[in-house]
Every structure is written in structure tokens, then in C-alpha cells.
Amino acid sequence: MTVLGIETSCDETGLALYSAADGLLAHQLHSQVDTHALYGGVVPELASRDHIQRVLPLAQACLEEAGLQRGDLTGIAYTRGPGLAGALLVGASVARSLAWAMNCPVLGIHHMEAHLLAPMLEPDPPAFPFLALLVSGGHTMLVQVAAIGRYEVLGESVDDAAGEAFDKTAKLLGLPYPGGPQLEALARQGDPQRFRFPRPMTDRPGLDFSFSGLKTAVVNTVREAGTDAQTQADVARGFQDAVVETMAIKIRRALKHTGARHLVVAGGVGANQALRDRLRDVAEAEGAQVAYPRLAFCTDNGAMIAYAGHCRLAAGEQDRDDVDVRPRWPMSELQAPGPAAAPAAG
Template sequence: MPYFCEIKKRLNEIKEKDEIIILAIETSCDETSAAVVKNGRIVLSNKISSQAELHRHYGGVVPEIASRKHVEAINPIIDEAMNEAGIGFDRLDGIGVTYGPGLVGALLVGLSTAKALAYALSLPLVGVDHIEGHISANYISHPELEPPFLCLVVSGGHTHLVWVKNYGDYKVVGMTRDDAAGEAFDKVARVLGLPYPGGPSIDSVAKKGNAQAIQFPRAYIDEDHFDFSFSGLKTAVINYLHNLKQRNEAYRIEDVAASFQQAVVDVLVSKTIKAAARFGLSKIAIAGGVAANSALRNCMSLQAQKHGYELFYPQPVFCTDNAAMIGCAAYYNLIHGKADDLYLNVEPSFSKITARYPQK
């Protein structure tokens, strides 16, 4: 039977099934990951091969090296994920894969692999938006969580405040106008001489610092919109260090890291709490690599409790890039009949989560 006829049959069968198992693949940046996820929220395996050690040498991700490493790692990581899940390929109901946004070469490795598997196994292919994946990580860590809720997506490339109206229905209520929060962490860490990736380095060093030592700017904190800006903060840290160095004055890296981190956290928390009130939402979630930040978690928890919001955040392993979150998002797409054909291409710089509310 031709592939598309098989898929039509499969999609009809899926409507009747109680147990849907998805093999998911994530290769958008420098993590090669494969996961097996049951019914969207039960993670049977989640294997991640990180290239961080390799890119540390260059102070950031080198796209061509990332693609080549994905090619080496992808098949073994899929085998590991299937073995750990303890199931054969015949038990799968679909293949989920990140198709964007991300690095073009890196995405192509994951998508080509997913297409080959989908075709060979006659399974539906489900292309997943990476940002939808990050948001979905919350469903894994909190099986009781259902939309609607407000989600602060803070990752290496994105800082979005998203009103999750329903599965697959997103409205952006605010976003960064320049650098993403994770990008600011990475750039400031580099200036401070801390290792890549900068976020975890700053998080750990800041624990020994005084967050009130230096008053760095908190852009837009009092303005009546939910957009962010972190590029001025990054420049303020660079200028602060430059001035001290020129005067041959010493500084404590711990204090600079803690004060920078506090400036980021204050803006993120303040805007999120105000947006939840503005849009009448009682649940707040955070997602993306920066959601693993201890100061952000602590501060958001305190403020959410103070203002009466329920707060959700993923376990650290589901904050940074992983295939389990892609499997979760793929499940909700699949049960809503959203599968892709084999012409699906990568979308390096497009996310479907762009629609603004209110429309501008």
C-alpha cells in the first residue's frame, strides 16, 4: 500500500487507541536527543547526547560541528531510547521531530532521520515547533496541568510570554525586542570568563555573590507592555567591568553574576505576574533552559504565592533541549489529526508561536 494510504489508515486507527506511543527526535541545536513517550505525558525513555564539552572550546555553538556530531550520534541515541523503553519499532504509533526553529544543518539531521523512519515503518510523521516543545515540557512534569495558562518561555534564542489558550492555540502577549534571556546569560558569562553554557555557570557562581551589590538596569520594568529587552543590560555589565579594569580596580565575579542575574529575574518575574493579572489567568508556567535557573524559580515561586497564582515548572532535564518534550507536543498534534507529509522541510527561523495578542 502507498505510504499516504497507510498513514490515512493509521490516523483513523489512532482515534480508537487507548495507548499511543511516539518516538521523538530533537536536534535543533547542540543536543542530540531521542525519547519514547506514551500518551503524551509518560516518558518511557529520554536519551540526550550533549555536545557542550565540544563547543565550550569555542565559547558557543559552532553550527557545522554541531551538524556533523548529530550525524554521528543520531542512530545510536535512537537505539538507546528504544532499548531503554523496552519496546520494538512495531509498537510505535508515530514519529515526532523538531523541524524548527534552530540551526538549519542540525535540524536537517533530525528531520531526515525521522522521515526515513516514518517511511520505512509506515508511521505518521509529526513535525514539532521547538518552542511548543519547551512549553509542553510542563505537561510531563505536571500530569494535572491543562490549558489555559500563561507560559514564560526563556531559552537560548527566545523570551516569550505566551498565553496558552488550548493545546496548539497560542497567543504571544510579550517578547524580547533584542537578546533572549539565555543569550544574555551566555554573553555575560563569556565576559566574566565563565565556561559555556553561561546560564548554569552564572547560576552557580551567583550563589556566592551579593545580588544587591550593583544596580544594573531593568529595562521596561515599569512600562505598560509585556515586551523585554536584555541587550542594554548586557552592555551595562560590559561597561561596568571595562571601567573597573581601566581604573585597575578589583571586582568580585560572584557579585557581578548575582547582580546581573537578579536584574534579569526581576524583569521576568514582574512582567509575568502582571501579564497573568491582565489576562485573568490563574496558572503560570515557565519553560526553556533559563527555567532551570534557581533564582528565577525561587523568585517566581515567592511572587506567584504572594499573588495567588499556581506555578508550574519542568524538572531541570526537561527545561533544556530534550526529545521527551517533543514527543509530548507531537502527541497532542497527532490526536488532533495534525500529521505532516514527507515534503516537510526545516524552518530554521520560524516558530508558529508568533501571533500577537492583541493583534498589532
């Protein structure tokens, strides 16, 4: 089976081809960072319009990279949700139209499941079962993974996701969009001893996250300490250390609770090197191994959609005619791959 994956959930258009026999054949990505940087954040209407212009040319580029024709495709997968409704509709419309024209199966994929499975594209993929930390601009959650489609959410953010907290703090510090990578770079110049921000919800049992109080602490500190260059760097360092240590504490608890020996860290914030280093140390101390996608596949991409689509299409799943996109789609609704797991109408 050769599957075309289409990712259009937010501000990146990702296309990829995955083959059951040969693995990842090609992947193409267009980022809308320059477009949205003018506004300091994602503008949904502009995102949708850009996806419309990019999807088919990137699909053709993938086919040319792999030396294939459209007729060689035996399945198409697209991001059904969660995400921006308009952006999701672009990918869904193109995917379903192509599938109809070529008379091949098509399937909508859960965006966070695809992130969770992204490390499977690496040469040494993690073995099931494992514990997964999914950290992105829209989601922060700890998931116990028994197998594909068999997920138990152990904890999640009760307010802002970690990536959202990074972006909002970066904006407060006057850093350009996208803020997360900019804040990480600035934090390298900061004094780790100057500001110690709270580690939210680590003084109570449980595996949920909260970052709103941390953001408030940052706002108050900036108001009192000012925004000279060194203070900005020190605040960035203090904020990043607080987020990283909070996640380390929760991961340690989750590893002890589940007994997992494999940890997967996926999503855009998973590219943060300070987080990677700290969680590697935590995993090693608990006798676990940690796996990440390559940096290019931490952020949104078509390769993870193509792989997740292959896993489910090969098991016999495919969309029904009445399937719609799911801007909000709890992972708890997912089932193990198979025809009975075909998604219900949104």
C-alpha cells in the same frame, strides 16, 4: 499510540518514547557541551555532524530501555524548527526515513511549543488555560495559552533572549561555556548590594523584554571596576538579580492582565533557581500556581518532542511530502491540533 521523539535543534541530541497508555517510556540525551566549549559557543557544522553520529544509536537505546522494537512505533515526531538549519535537517531526515520504512505517520514539531508543553510530562501537570514564560538561549516570550495550539504571544524580547544575555555576560566575565549555569553558581558568592543594574523596559507599559542595555551596563561596569574574583561575583549577582526582577515585574503584569491562575515556566533558563524562587513568590502573591518541567526537561530534550508529537499525531496531523525545516518559525502560525493544522511547506 507510541511516538518516537527526535530533538536536534541545536547542540543536544534528544530521543524519547511516549505512549498514550503508559506515558513516557524512555528518554536518552547526548550533550555536545564538551565539543563546543573549545570554541566558546556552538559551532553549527560540528553540531550537525555530531547529531548524525548520535541519532540512530540513541533511538536504539530508547527502544531497548522500553523493551520495544522499531515495529512497535506508531508515530514519529521531530523538531522542525526553530533552530540551526543543518541540525534540524539531520533530525528531519532520520525521522522521515524511519517513518517511510515503517509506513507510519511523521510530524515536525515547533521547538517552543514542545518546551511550553514539557510540564505536562510531570505527575501533576498544569491545567489549561495558563500563562507561559518561555526562556531559553534563543527565545524569551510570554504566551497566553488557552489550549494546545491556541496561543497568544503577549510579549517577547526585542533583542537578545535572556539565555543569550546570560551566556554573553558569562563570557565577558571569563567563565567557561556554557555560561548560564556558571554565572548562576558565581552569583551565589556575590554581594547583592554592590551593583544595581537597570531593569530594562519595566518603566513603561507592555510585556516585551530587552536585555541589550543591561549587557551594555555590565560591560561598562566591568571596564571601570576591574575583574578581580569578588568583582566578578558581584557583577554576576547584580546581573542575575536584574534579569530575575525584570521577569518578575513582567510576570506580575501578565498575571494581572490575563487573570491566569496557572503559570508555566519552561526553557533552559527556567532551571535557574533564583528565577524559580522569585517567580514562585510572585505567582503566590497573585493567587496563581507555578509549574516547571523537571530540571532534565528544562533544556532541549526528546521527551517534550515525543509528547507534543503524540498530541498532534493523535489528532490526525502528519507531514506532507513537501514539508521542510523552519529555522525561523513564529508561534503565531501554529493552530490547534487536527488534520487542517498540518504545517505548510517551509
